[in-house]
Amino acid sequence: MTPYAANLATPLQSQSLQNDQLPVSANTRRSICRVCHGGCGVIVYSDGRRVLKVRGDVQSPVSRGWMCIKGLKSPDIANHPDRLKTPLKRKGQRGQGHWYAISWQEALDEIAQRIEDLRERHGAESIVIGQGTGRHHYMHTVRFANALGTPNWYEPGLAQCFIPRITVSHLTYGGFPVADYYGQTAPACIMFWGHNPLVSSADAELAPAVRRALNSGCMSIAIDPRRSETARRCKKWLPIRPGTDAALALAMLNVIISRELYDAEFVRDHTVGFDKLKDHTARFTPQWASAITRVSAQDIEEAACLYSRLKPAVLEWGLGLEQNSNSLQTVRAVALLRAITGNLDVPGADILGMNVLRSYPLLKDKLPPEQAKKRIGAGEFKLLGGWRAYMPSAHIPGIFNAMNDGGPYRLRGLIVFGSNPLLTVANPKRVFEGLRKLDLLVVTDLFMTPTAQQADYVLPAAFWTEIDHLMGVPLVAENFVFAQSAIVSTPDCRQDEWIIDELSRRLHLPGSELTFRDIFDYQLAPLGIDFAKAVEMTYLCPPHRYCKYVDKGFRTPSRKVELYSASLKRMGYEPLPMYEEPPEGPQTSPELIDDYPLVLITGGRTVEFFHSEHRQVEALRRLRPRPQAQIHTSLAEARGIRHGEEVIISTKRGQIVVTAEVTEDIAPYVVSVEHGWWFPERLSELPHDPDSLWLANANVLTDDGPPYDPAFGSYRLRALLCNVERREGFALPQTLPQGDSSP
Numbered sequence: 001m002t003p004y005a006a007n008l009a010t011p012l013q014s015q016s017l018q019n020d021q022l023p024v025s026a027n028t029r030r031s032i033c034r035v036c037h038g039g040c041g042v043i044v045y046s047d048g049r050r051v052l053k054v055r056g057d058v059q060s061p062v063s064r065g066w067m068c069i070k071g072l073k074s075p076d077i078a079n080h081p082d083r084l085k086t087p088l089k090r091k092g093q094r095g096q097g098h099w100y101a102i103s104w105q106e107a108l109d110e111i112a113q114r115i116e117d118l119r120e121r122h123g124a125e126s127i128v129i130g131q132g133t134g135r136h137h138y139m140h141t142v143r144f145a146n147a148l149g150t151p152n153w154y155e156p157g158l159a160q161c162f163i164p165r166i167t168v169s170h171l172t173y174g175g176f177p178v179a180d181y182y183g184q185t186a187p188a189c190i191m192f193w194g195h196n197p198l199v200s201s202a203d204a205e206l207a208p209a210v211r212r213a214l215n216s217g218c219m220s221i222a223i224d225p226r227r228s229e230t231a232r233r234c235k236k237w238l239p240i241r242p243g244t245d246a247a248l249a250l251a252m253l254n255v256i257i258s259r260e261l262y263d264a265e266f267v268r269d270h271t272v273g274f275d276k277l278k279d280h281t282a283r284f285t286p287q288w289a290s291a292i293t294r295v296s297a298q299d300i301e302e303a304a305c306l307y308s309r310l311k312p313a314v315l316e317w318g319l320g321l322e323q324n325s326n327s328l329q330t331v332r333a334v335a336l337l338r339a340i341t342g343n344l345d346v347p348g349a350d351i352l353g354m355n356v357l358r359s360y361p362l363l364k365d366k367l368p369p370e371q372a373k374k375r376i377g378a379g380e381f382k383l384l385g386g387w388r389a390y391m392p393s394a395h396i397p398g399i400f401n402a403m404n405d406g407g408p409y410r411l412r413g414l415i416v417f418g419s420n421p422l423l424t425v426a427n428p429k430r431v432f433e434g435l436r437k438l439d440l441l442v443v444t445d446l447f448m449t450p451t452a453q454q455a456d457y458v459l460p461a462a463f464w465t466e467i468d469h470l471m472g473v474p475l476v477a478e479n480f481v482f483a484q485s486a487i488v489s490t491p492d493c494r495q496d497e498w499i500i501d502e503l504s505r506r507l508h509l510p511g512s513e514l515t516f517r518d519i520f521d522y523q524l525a526p527l528g529i530d531f532a533k534a535v536e537m538t539y540l541c542p543p544h545r546y547c548k549y550v551d552k553g554f555r556t557p558s559r560k561v562e563l564y565s566a567s568l569k570r571m572g573y574e575p576l577p578m579y580e581e582p583p584e585g586p587q588t589s590p591e592l593i594d595d596y597p598l599v600l601i602t603g604g605r606t607v608e609f610f611h612s613e614h615r616q617v618e619a620l621r622r623l624r625p626r627p628q629a630q631i632h633t634s635l636a637e638a639r640g641i642r643h644g645e646e647v648i649i650s651t652k653r654g655q656i657v658v659t660a661e662v663t664e665d666i667a668p669y670v671v672s673v674e675h676g677w678w679f680p681e682r683l684s685e686l687p688h689d690p691d692s693l694w695l696a697n698a699n700v701l702t703d704d705g706p707p708y709d710p711a712f713g714s715y716r717l718r719a720l721l722c723n724v725e726r727r728e729g730f731a732l733p734q735t736l737p738q739g740d741s742s743p
């Protein structure tokens with residue numbers, strides 16, 4: 001086996017090191033790529049006006065020179081001719097695609113006035129603040145909602161993405177654990193559970209670190225209905241039935257406890273509730289779980305033995321656990337595996353974050369308690385919207401319901417920063433109806449999107465090469481701090497935080513005396529530096545402290561890991577993890593099986609695109625011109641479907657058209673559909689032909705209705721019943737969008 005430390009010292013070759021021919025005037029600056037959640041270190045070449053080229057920065061402590069293809073194509077995105085370049089105001093009816101160009105001054109004055117009018121007439125709660133996944137402006141947007149006095153902010157992830165993992169981690173171990181790929185000790189085992197980091201690189205910089213760890217020769221297990229890019233690199237693949245992960249985790253807990261493979265000392269000294277957990281899991285045998293999960297009892301036992309015996313072990317968990325209506329208990333069951341094996345905060349295992357930055361001043365105290373009570377979904381989904389929630393937010397189906405007159409009160413305004421809910425939220429037809437009923441819709445984006453096309457005002461956002469920012473890496477744990485400042489500018493594009501500051505100032509909101517840059521200084525103060533200094537350094541890597549619990553205990557009420565969660569019990573939730581059959585399946589909805597005999601999963605990431613983005617970037621679209629669904633060879637043969645042909649995927653909610661990717665790398669009864677697909681080349685047709693928005697939109701198939709997870713309100717994007725049929729002819733565009741303008 002290669003010694004891990006030696007491996008660490010070898011920077012990965014950047015894929016962009018070819019074609020080093022640059023104009024002599026090129027400036028070079030160090031920065032951080034933010035095409036996804038961000039984090040890879042980058043050297044940016046510019047002529048002072050435009051980005052010419054980027055390449056991976058070998059000095060980055062996490063990415064060490066590596067970049068993915070999206071990041072490498074940053075110049076194609078930054079300089080794309082379709083970038084929004086000026087604020088736009090709607091001309092004529094909503095959604096017709098006609099605009100006036102207006103100045104920033106006019107746009108901000110008018111928007112602030114209309115927000116103020118809504119606030120006075122219908123209360124601040126009638127205005128929803130929306131944003132996209134984990135971007136630079138994330139915290140600033142939440143701060144804006146609090147300052148404005150609206151409890152209703154959301155992003156399309158949350159209950160479907162990360163909030164269950166973060167909240168359960170805090171309830172169980174008092175902090176969020178991340179894999180220790182950066183120390184001197186290599187993991188001996190990595191178990192990837194519903195997670196494909198070689199592609200999703202979920203916290204941005206993960207892919208190169210995971211690749212390094214796998215190259216070091218450790219044991220590796222993937223639990224995934226697909227043999228994903230990560231699963232293909234693993235020594236064991238457990239093709240689980242979607243939505244049954246809690247059963248598998250309970251059976252693994254059963255094996256580890258009944259065979260006494262747990263870390264007895266850690267359990268004795270640092271956990272509460274072990275005896276209750278032991279009694280509770282006694283009935284969840286591998287045989288019981290095998291019938292539910294379609295993973296053999298032998299494989300379940302083997303995986304449990306490998307994960308508990310090989311130390312240190314990492315548990316990489318992902319979205320496969322959260323996009324279902326049993327997200328709390330599924331994530332809890334998996335979380336306990338780390339705890340009873342003692343794989344917490346020790347070198348080479350999952351480590352608790354250092355949280356080196358001072359926490360972002362979210363102005364929570366500026367949201368009056370009577371306003372917080374009005375949050376859509378707060379009463380029902382206590383861990384999403386209630387006072388115990390990690391970052392209280394509104395329930396998404398409830399929001400679009402309330403826009404459509406179905407809520408406790410009507411929502412009238414939506415201010416969106418970097419999100420495309422017509423593609424990324426379940427049941428987009430309901431979203432569409434809701435958006436059309438709004439009194440005010442403002443969308444800030446890099447490009448005109450189907451969502452932006454419905455707006456009253458569209459504001460042009462700055463790209464990552466055009467922003468100042470400070471980020472804690474990995475997300476939530478914040479063991480490192482990275483800083484970047486604008487390198488170029490697209491003349492009339494503005495950083496989202498600047499827009500928020502300008503609106504806040506006009507609305508005289510509390511906190512508006514501080515700009516976002518002042519907040520960076522505030523966050524850095526404990527490190528004894530300011531933002532300018534941080535930018536000069538780019539990467540701040542304080543030494544990591546392990547086993548923090550030895551001195552201080554875990555940050556839970558009992559100061560121990562809570563295997564039995566009294567907090568959950570008090571909130572009315574099961575204190576020990578439980579399995580529930582997915583609401584759509586042979587047992588729970590037998591009436592659907594004849595028409596929809598297959599199981600649908602959506603949203604498995606592809607390296608070329610980020611959610612609904614980048615379909616207009618020719619260099620990326622060329623690599624993946626049309627949406628695909630993975631289906632197994634045996635299923636394709638049975639249905640007469642050939643690789644590359646168009647197929648119809650249907651659920652009881654609707655149908656879409658995609659092309660078939662016929663493969664051996666998926667369970668034979670599972671269909672995996674890409675999400676986020678729309679066709680920018682057809683955007684001008686949308687006002688007359690909205691059907692092209694539903695054509696390949698995976699969320700036409702998914703469910704925004706109940707049952708929801710009782711604590712988080714998570715809705716179902718995976719583990720749904722579906723069918724696939726061959727389709728004659730072509731419905732999908734056959735030509736690529738033109739118009740990249742890379743220098």
Ligand SMILES: Nc1nc2c(c(=O)[nH]1)N[C@H]1C(S)=C(S)[C@@H](COP(=O)(O)OP(=O)(O)OC[C@H]3O[C@@H](n4cnc5c(=O)[nH]c(N)nc54)[C@H](O)[C@@H]3O)O[C@H]1N2
Nearest residue numbers: 132133157161418419420424444445461602603611612675
């Ligand atoms: N069916 C299905 N649906 C899913 C998922 C799934 O797995 N299956 N995954 C869900 C998850 S986990 C998430 S997090 C959501 C993501 O949902 P969204 O965040 O809505 O996804 P994006 O398509 O990335 O939308 C981002 C928009 O922001 C713009 N943008 C990019 N950078 C900036 C910026 O700096 N400023 C501004 N103002 N705009 C910017 C982009 O051009 C794009 O139009 O999707 C969810 N939807």
Ligand SMILES: Nc1nc2c(c(=O)[nH]1)N[C@H]1C(S)=C(S)[C@@H](COP(=O)(O)OP(=O)(O)OC[C@H]3O[C@@H](n4cnc5c(=O)[nH]c(N)nc54)[C@H](O)[C@@H]3O)O[C@H]1N2
Nearest residue numbers: 194195196200228242243318319320603605606609610611
């Ligand atoms: N290139 C790219 N990278 C991205 C994104 C993107 O859109 N594009 N999105 C970003 C965002 S916001 C997020 S949240 C992360 C998500 O990143 P990941 O957590 O890696 O999520 P996915 O790739 O959606 O799903 C991971 C795996 O779960 C499997 N899966 C599906 N259903 C189940 C199930 O029921 N059980 C189990 N065990 N597995 C299941 C899928 O087959 C897939 O291989 O990626 C981030 N990174």
Ligand code: SF4
Nearest residue numbers: 033035036040068071
């Ligand atoms: S993984 Fe994310 S941060 Fe890294 S190069 Fe790709 S898009 Fe950029």
Ligand SMILES: [Mo]
Nearest residue numbers: 133157161162
């Ligand atoms: Mo996400």
